[in-house]
Amino acid sequence: MKARAVAGLDPEAPLRDNASRIVAMRLDCDVLLPRAEGVETLVTLLRSRRELLFRRFHDLWRLETSKGTWTALERVL
């Protein structure tokens, strides 16, 4: 998803005014707000998900082994 452009930014105006304009646009957007609220836990969530996916892949591999998938593949190859 592309970030919405922030209108009215002025290179000659103070950073403070421009920054408040940018932050207001990013936080008032109802699509982004739930994401902003979740930022603190994002790292933990992603780490857990990575572990979960690794575990699932591992389990899937074992399951396919027990079903003889790899042996069958070797036969056809």
Next chain:
Amino acid sequence: MARARKVELDGEETFGRSAARVVAVRAAEVFEHAGNVLDVDDPERVHDMRVATRRLRAAMEVFAPCFPRKRFRKALKDVKALADALGARRDCDVEIEFLSRFATEAAPGDREAVVAMVAGLREEQTRANEALAPAVAEERLVKLRSHLAKLVERAKG
């Protein structure tokens, strides 16, 4: 992963001068991480440069109105191309790391197949590295550094 350097900013300073300050630091970080980036035995180099490139891109996009449009678009396009080339190499590095770790846990009978997959990925990694080489060549980086320096100067007003 290398930490981003802190940029001291003043809320009363103009947006343009702040842009110059931030983009100068983020650009410098990209070039600081360019050394040994093609070394596949040290995946952290490409990772650090990719992260630095993403930070630079984000900073440029935030401060876009502070730069001359045409010059900005060209520089951003070059930064994106660099990020893409670094990303393609990094994807291979991550997959190789994942499967190599998996191989150590796999049953002996499976290990051979996983090792074969890693070998295939190493070939892909070599191709990605070959594609990355021109993007991080000294000449190309000097040119990009010069374009970014000009942008920074213009933003100062």
